[in-house]
Amino acid sequence: MRKLFDYLRHHRDAALLSAALVLLIVALFKPTVPVQRNIYSYMFVVDISQSMNVEDATLNGKAVSRIAYTRQTLHDIVSQMPCGTRMSLALFAGVSVADIYAPIEVCANYAAIQDTIDHLDWRMAWSGNSRIRESMLSVARTLRSLPEPAQVVFFTDGEEAPRLHAFNTRDLTNFQGGNGWLLVGVGSGKGTAIPKLDEKNQLIGYWAGDSFAMQPGIAQISEQNLGVRDNNVAAGEGDRYLSKLDEDYMKSLAKEVSGVYVRGDSLHSILSAMKEQKPARRDIAPFEIQDILAALAALLLLAAHFPKHPLAVLKHLRLLRRS
Known part of the structure; x- marks a missing residue:
């Protein structure tokens, strides 16, 4: 051992290069150290009602549907989540929210999460209505059913269908x-017709304005089915219902439930708002150190190219310049 130490001491460059090689080999195994830190857990709720098929969002300069924009935004959010973050995915339609799975760790399940996001589609919906205000209670129930605490991030266009009136507006005062x-508001403030699609996702017309009207008779019979949509007839040019992102309503709703509203056209804004949410808990979690090891290896490689006594070299160069 002493001979090895003496050898390395007299062969500085070899020692530095060997140390750098060892650090890089260790970094390849992605080592972790246990540290106490905040654990963030999220339940992403995605509106899959048919108004999310409206093509008034933009991706790479091209018009896309609100649901397609939401899918891409979720892809981007998940890709920027640090390891150790946990998330679940839930769907909203009608008055109900259904979670696909309980919170799972993003890095260990990255491919499965991204694949699930890819398959989010309006045809997964179990109801044609969209009662966002009523869904706040469903979100709370779903959240309580999870095996661990989580923060909610709800993507929707704020479209209430049927439209709210005095007798179908849920009082959230004591919520x-x-x-x-x-x-998170998705879509634009400009009214656009909602496409009516068949089971093969082919356009067959547009939703009519009276599809979103209240039907008092039904409302009195069943609170769970306030209003229905006629799925048989496509609207004509003048009868189309124009859907838009209802920001004022979503801001008001967020305030009523002590939440926060942010517009979904900026990934930076969404991520910043998520950082302001409280962590689910504080616990011991693995912290990956491969980047630190790789950085140290790079410093050792640089040091191997520097002279042993840089000050002496500088002094020698100064004397040469004077002569």
């Missing part, structure tokens, strides 16, 4: 459970 929730 408890939305503290810190994030409502």
